[in-house]
Amino acid sequence: MQERNFPIGAPILEVKNISLSFGGVKAITDSSFSVLQHEVRAIIGPNGAGKSSMLNCINGIYKPQEGQIKFKGEVLEKNNPNLIAQKGLSRTFQNLALFKRMSVLDNILVGRKLHMTANFLQVAFQTPQAREEERVNRERCEEIVEFLEIEDIKDTPVGKLPYGLQKKVELGRALATEADILLLDEPMAGMNVEEKREMCRFILKVNDELGTTMVLIEHDMGVVMDISDNVVVLDYGKIIADGPPEEVRVNQEVIDAYLGVAHD
Amino acid sequence: MTSKPVFMSFSKGDIINLIVMMGIGLAVIPLVVQSDYWYSSILIPWLCLSLAAVGQQIVMGYAGQLALGAAGFMAAGAFALFNLELRLPYIPFPVNLMLSGLVAAAFGVLFGLPSLRVRGIYLMVATLASQFFIIWMIDKFGWFKNYDTSGIITAQDIVIFGKPFTSPLEMYLVVLVVVTVLTILAINMTRGSPGRNWMAVRDMDIAAESMGISLLRTKLQAFAISAFFCGVAGALFAFTYLKSMEPVAFDIKLSFRILFMVILGGLGTISGAFIGAAFILLFPVVLNTLGNEVFHGMVDATIISSIELVVFGVLIIVFMIYEPLGMAKLWENLTQKFRVSSAPKTKAQLGRKQET
Amino acid sequence: MTEILFFIEVVVAGLLAGTMYSLVALGFVLIYKASSTFNFAQGAMVFFAVLSFVGFMELGLPFVLAFFVTILLMGVVGFFTERLVLQPLMNESEDTVLMATIGLGFVLEGLAQAAWGVEVRRLDLGIGDFPIPWIIESTGLFISALDLTAGLVAATMIIGLALLFKYTKMGLGLRAVADDPGAASSIGIPLPSIMLMVWTAAGVVALVAGMMWGARAGVQFALVDLALKALPVLIIGGFSSIPGAIVGGLIIGASEKVLEVYVGPFFGGGIEVWAPFVLAIFFLLWRPEGLFGEKIIRRV
Numbered sequence: 001m002q003e004r005n006f007p008i009g010a011p012i013l014e015v016k017n018i019s020l021s022f023g024g025v026k027a028i029t030d031s032s033f034s035v036l037q038h039e040v041r042a043i044i045g046p047n048g049a050g051k052s053s054m055l056n057c058i059n060g061i062y063k064p065q066e067g068q069i070k071f072k073g074e075v076l077e078k079n080n081p082n083l084i085a086q087k088g089l090s091r092t093f094q095n096l097a098l099f100k101r102m103s104v105l106d107n108i109l110v111g112r113k114l115h116m117t118a119n120f121l122q123v124a125f126q127t128p129q130a131r132e133e134e135r136v137n138r139e140r141c142e143e144i145v146e147f148l149e150i151e152d153i154k155d156t157p158v159g160k161l162p163y164g165l166q167k168k169v170e171l172g173r174a175l176a177t178e179a180d181i182l183l184l185d186e187p188m189a190g191m192n193v194e195e196k197r198e199m200c201r202f203i204l205k206v207n208d209e210l211g212t213t214m215v216l217i218e219h220d221m222g223v224v225m226d227i228s229d230n231v232v233v234l235d236y237g238k239i240i241a242d243g244p245p246e247e248v249r250v251n252q253e254v255i256d257a258y259l260g261v262a263h264d
Numbered sequence: 265m266t267s268k269p270v271f272m273s274f275s276k277g278d279i280i281n282l283i284v285m286m287g288i289g290l291a292v293i294p295l296v297v298q299s300d301y302w303y304s305s306i307l308i309p310w311l312c313l314s315l316a317a318v319g320q321q322i323v324m325g326y327a328g329q330l331a332l333g334a335a336g337f338m339a340a341g342a343f344a345l346f347n348l349e350l351r352l353p354y355i356p357f358p359v360n361l362m363l364s365g366l367v368a369a370a371f372g373v374l375f376g377l378p379s380l381r382v383r384g385i386y387l388m389v390a391t392l393a394s395q396f397f398i399i400w401m402i403d404k405f406g407w408f409k410n411y412d413t414s415g416i417i418t419a420q421d422i423v424i425f426g427k428p429f430t431s432p433l434e435m436y437l438v439v440l441v442v443v444t445v446l447t448i449l450a451i452n453m454t455r456g457s458p459g460r461n462w463m464a465v466r467d468m469d470i471a472a473e474s475m476g477i478s479l480l481r482t483k484l485q486a487f488a489i490s491a492f493f494c495g496v497a498g499a500l501f502a503f504t505y506l507k508s509m510e511p512v513a514f515d516i517k518l519s520f521r522i523l524f525m526v527i528l529g530g531l532g533t534i535s536g537a538f539i540g541a542a543f544i545l546l547f548p549v550v551l552n553t554l555g556n557e558v559f560h561g562m563v564d565a566t567i568i569s570s571i572e573l574v575v576f577g578v579l580i581i582v583f584m585i586y587e588p589l590g591m592a593k594l595w596e597n598l599t600q601k602f603r604v605s606s607a608p609k610t611k612a613q614l615g616r617k618q619e620t
Numbered sequence: 621m622t623e624i625l626f627f628i629e630v631v632v633a634g635l636l637a638g639t640m641y642s643l644v645a646l647g648f649v650l651i652y653k654a655s656s657t658f659n660f661a662q663g664a665m666v667f668f669a670v671l672s673f674v675g676f677m678e679l680g681l682p683f684v685l686a687f688f689v690t691i692l693l694m695g696v697v698g699f700f701t702e703r704l705v706l707q708p709l710m711n712e713s714e715d716t717v718l719m720a721t722i723g724l725g726f727v728l729e730g731l732a733q734a735a736w737g738v739e740v741r742r743l744d745l746g747i748g749d750f751p752i753p754w755i756i757e758s759t760g761l762f763i764s765a766l767d768l769t770a771g772l773v774a775a776t777m778i779i780g781l782a783l784l785f786k787y788t789k790m791g792l793g794l795r796a797v798a799d800d801p802g803a804a805s806s807i808g809i810p811l812p813s814i815m816l817m818v819w820t821a822a823g824v825v826a827l828v829a830g831m832m833w834g835a836r837a838g839v840q841f842a843l844v845d846l847a848l849k850a851l852p853v854l855i856i857g858g859f860s861s862i863p864g865a866i867v868g869g870l871i872i873g874a875s876e877k878v879l880e881v882y883v884g885p886f887f888g889g890g891i892e893v894w895a896p897f898v899l900a901i902f903f904l905l906w907r908p909e910g911l912f913g914e915k916i917i918r919r920v
Contacts, residue, residue: 059474085476097471099464101532109457110464114476116457120485123456124449134456177475330715382904384714385658385859389851390904393897404888516845520722527719566738573730580723584716585708 006211008229009037013058013089013181013213018067020053020237027053028064028237035181040207040214042224042245045234046257051217052094054234055183058215059091060084072180086114090179092170094186094217100159104169107158108144111176112137144172148202163190171199175206182206184216188223196220200227225249233257274451282448289440294433303432304505310545311436311443312501317525317537318450319493324523325531326454327486328466329379330388333395334522336375337491338498339514340398341368343408345499346509349420350410357424361442361499368495369488371398376487380480395519402511409509417509419502435504442500446493451534453489462486463532494522527580530590539591548572629761630881631874636767638873639774643829644850645857645865646778647822652859653798654818657706658718662826663847664725668732669694669823670830674743674839675736690827691820697728698819702812729844738841743834745769770832777828778866781821785862790817798860852900858910867911872896 011034020028028050035041043051056062058069060079069076071087090111099107116137118130145154148168153161158169167187174182187203188196204227206212218224224231224245231248233241235257241248248254274282297303320334344364348355355363375394379387402408409417422429422438429438453459461482464472473479498514506513521544529540548569555568587593644666651659659665672693676686705724709717747769751762785791793814796804805811833843853872857864876892876899884891903910 061470061474081470081473082476082478085474091474093471097468097474099467099471101467102460102463106460106463110460110472110475110477113457113461118457120453120458120489123458124453126452130456173475328715330718378901378904382908385660385718385851386855386904386908388718389855389897390901392848392851393894393901396894396897400890400894404890516848523722567734570730570734570738573726574734575730577723577726577728577730580726581705581720584712584720584723585705588712588716 004038005208006038008039011035012037012072013215014070015054015058016068016070018057018064018069020050020057020062020064026237028057030067031234031237031239032067033232033239033242035213035215036230037180038207038211038213039229040203040216040227042228042231043215043217043234044219044221044224044231049234050237051234052185053237055091055185055215055217058084059089059183085177085179088180089183090174090177090181091183092167092174092185092187094189096163096166096170098158098166098170098173101157103155104150104158104161104172105138105141105145105154107169108141108172108176109137111173112141114177115140141172141176144175147175148172164195167191167199171202178210179212181213181215184214186217186219188218188220196223203227286444289444290437294437300432303436306545306549307436308432308439309501309505310541311439312497312505313522313525313545314538314541315443315446315500316494316497316522317529317541318447318534319490319497320522320526321529321532321534321537322450322454322462322493323376323486323490324526325533325536326459326466327462327483327490329376329483329486330384331376331379331391331487331490332388332519332523333375333391333393333398334490334494335498335514335516335518336395336398337368337372337494338501338518339402339511340371340491341365341495341498342502342514343402343509343511344368344495345503346417346419347408347410357422358442361496364499365492365496368498369492372487372489372491372494373484376484376491379483379487392516395516399511399514419507419509422503439500439504442496446496447534450493454534458485458489524576524580528576528583528590530592532589533592535595536590536592539595543591544576547575551575625761627878629763630877632761632763633767634874634877635870636763636771636873637877638853638869638871639771639866640829640832640869641850641853641872642866642869643770643774643777643825643832644847645853645869646774646781646862647825647829648850648854649857649859649862649865650781650818650822650825654794654815655706655801656714656798658714658721658859659724659822660718660721661701661725661728662822663844663850664728664732665694665697665823665826666830666833666847667841667843668697668728669827670743670834670839670843671732671736671741673827673831674741674834678741687827691824694823694827695816695820698823699816702815702819725844729841733841741834741839743831743839745831745835747835749836766832766836773828773832774866774869777825778862782862784821790814794818849896852896852903854910855900856903856911858912861910861912864910864912872899875899 013035014032015034016032017030018028018032019026019030031054043054045051053062057064060076060081060083063079069079071084071089074087076084076087099110102110116133118127118133122130123134142154145151148171150165150168150172153165158166161169167189171184171187174184184203188199191199200223203214203216207214216228228245230243231241231245232239233248233251233254235253240253240257241251243251293307297307316334316338319337320331323329323331341364344367345360348360348363349357352360371394375391378390382390406412422435424438429435454462461472461477464475464477465479465482469479472482502509502513525540525544526537527540528543529538530536551568551572552565555563555565583590644662647662647665648659651657651662669690673686673690676689677683681689701724705720706717709720747766749764749766752765752768755761755763785794793804793809794817796807796809797811797814801811829847830839830843833846837843837846849872850869853865853868855868856871857866857868876895879895880889880892
């Protein structure tokens with residue numbers, strides 16, 4: 001890989017010995033791994049391996065029964081998604097979690113929430129500060145819309161868009177947060193080769209230009225090998241491998257886990 | 265297609281609309297409409313109930329919280345204003361009016377608390393508590409009614425900076441100005457970040473939280489602002505329409521009517537609140553007139569009011585099935601059709617057409 | 621001693637009155653179990669059913685015949701509700717369906733009044749709303765015959781429904797439908813006829829509840845508001861549980877009477893109009909799924 005604007009640094013996110021279960025069902029067992037600053041990190045594993053649960057733990061939707069998660073050196077306690085978002089972590093969801101009745105631009109504008117500080121009274125009375133803030137953030141969102149090449153649908157309610165475009169909008173919303181780290185849960189699911197290539201380009205470009213750390217779940221091995229700096233492999237809620245793609249690819253345990261497992 | 269000007273939440277077209285509407289409201293109507301009946305029985309209640317419906321719209325249409333207790337907050341506002349005028353008469357009326365809205369807002373926060381844990385019908389039941397509790401409280405504690413036992417308490421006259429506003433036309437102008445100002449504020453909020461936060465919570469709360477939106481703050485804010493609007497609306501309703509203070513006027517039936525205004529008018533639009541209020545208010549009038557004129561009073565009044573219930577009910581079902589976004593959406597579709605057919609098609613509109 | 625007796629009396633009266641709430645709540649639960657719909661119109665169905673029943677009697681139908689004609693009518697109402705309201709809204713959100721059933725409630729209230737008029741009817745079931753002498757003699761408790769009858773009727777209906785659910789083919793089908801309507805109909809369970817049965821059953825429950833309430837307070841529009849108190853009952857008991865509806869009703873009935881008698885006087889009385897709702901709020905904060913409901917785990 002060529003010289004990067006933002007060289008990979010120290011761990012920014014550390015998952016330490018976390019375990020999560022629903023009732024009696026174990027979703028994650030005693031798992032640890034670290035995400036390094038500015039890297040693109042993939043999480044792979046067969047269906048039901050606990051990948052999404054892992055992201056949900058990191059972003060505070062699920063509360064792991066054991067273990068701790070450190071973000072920027074700070075232990076995330078009493079973790080609730082909005083507090084974690086405020087610390088600089090954003091995400092997308094596996095089954096799309098867009099605001100269906102809102103327009104594309106408004107969805108992305110919600111991503112700017114943490115950059116908008118005017119309170120409801122200032123907005124109600126349209127004080128100069130509120131107007132300026134709205135203008136600046138709208139411009140920022142228009143840039144994202146342009147970057148993702150979705151200008152022609154920006155006023156359409158998201159619920160009316162096809163799946164692939166919705167995935168793009170969700171990425172746009174996550175990008176709008178300008179978080180230090182983005183968790184992308186299957187950003188390329190259901191896309192064709194062309195669309196996947198485009199999505200990869202977006203992800204790498206953001207990583208390169210802004211230095212955003214990316215953690216993504218992906219099933220397409222080709223994509224994973226292409227764009228990730230490091231790969232974590234989960235199977236049955238346990239981490240069975242962690243390292244650069246070329247190492248993970250030849251790891252026997254990983255090969256076994258994937259043998260005979262059909263992928264969509 | 266270029267985007268709307270973003271210097272404020274109102275585009276040029278909006279401002280023209282606003283000027284036209286204010287012109288009609290402040291100049292044309294007072295010149296044309298001479299009959300007091302129109303002011304006292306149609307325009308004033310319409311504006312008051314529209315304002316309450318805007319409040320209901322904020323909490324239900326925008327924030328997606330199924331609350332059923334608007335009339336309770338209206339009662340809180342009405343009796344707050346009565347007591348403020350009674351006990352602090354030296355405070356100017358407009359200030360007292362806003363203060364009564366704040367009193368209602370406090371109740372809104374209190375009874376909005378359950379929304380942090382529950383939704384849907386559960387929340388509806390919890391908010392019914394506010395309805396019954398507030399009315400009961402006003403009824404049982406004589407202080408709120410200034411220990412008046414006659415049962416008929418007259419609302420004070422509206423006096424703003426020494427000038428009394430007592431004729432139907434004058435009261436209409438007061439109501440019009442208050443409702444217009446508050447509606448503009450509501451539109452600004454719903455088009456800006458508070459509105460987006462509410463809608464985000466409505467459409468997908470977990471994602472909203474992951475974007476840094478605090479559910480607690482956002483929901484309670486919606487409840488507070490909604491109750492504020494209802495409180496001011498209730499105060500105006502009592503002082504300019506009822507002209508007397510009676511808790512029964514704010515019973516659960518009124519809450520249902522306001523709920524219907526929002527559902528039929530269209531969830532999630534401010535204009536829907538006004539359209540819905542007009543419909544709910546005018547339809548019975550039309551039905552009664554029909555009963556009198558066409559059937560010459562041969563149809564019993566109770567039958568007419570029963571038909572009213574059936575029609576409202578059927579309309580709600582029909583709208584839920586065919587157009588959950590209500591009359592405002594129908595209107596929008598109609599005007600859009602007109603615009604699309606008269607203006608050259610832009611790329612965006614073409615794109616939209618293909619998708620829908 | 622008299623104070624304890626009085627307390628028992630209050631509680632018993634509350635429990636028995638609570639069974640009337642249970643009866644209304646039971647109708648909600650039946651529909652919810654079968655179609656996962658919060659049928660807000662259940663209160664209106666109570667009013668509609670009993671007003672029609674009284675109306676048929678006024679037309680000269682004997683008691684039993686009027687009873688069965690009303691049940692038939694409720695079946696028809698259920699049929700049309702299912703066809704015209706619920707089926708078109710099958711894939712809509714819970715809130716949308718709930719609002720539609722609010723609309724349905726108004727339709728039923730309006731139809732009932734248009735057909736039978738608005739005046740308050742007396743309904744004489746031959747059971748007086750006065751204390752039963754032999755209970756006073758033997759225990760010193762003043763317990764109303766009507767309350768006791770309502771309690772017995774409610775108990776009978778609950779046992780009957782429970783047996784129906786557990787041991788009949790219809791009950792089995794119903795449980796399958798409740799679990800997964802698509803799968804149930806694909807293995808040959810006749811969805812429409814199951815739904816019709818459920819709605820008719822809910823209609824019967826509504827009629828009986830309406831008769832009990834009507835005998836006490838007169839057959840009038842206020843029944844609709846009384847039926848609103850079934851909502852806190854459901855929150856306490858859980859929307860999908862028949863025992864929950866019963867226990868919830870008893871809790872609401874007893875606590876509202878106890879609160880009214882012992883706490884009410886400090887506030888000038890009348891707290892029973894809101895006490896059940898506030899009680900429901902505390903329950904919501906403590907156990908949102910209700911006493912007997914299943915804990916909901918939201919997955920992302």
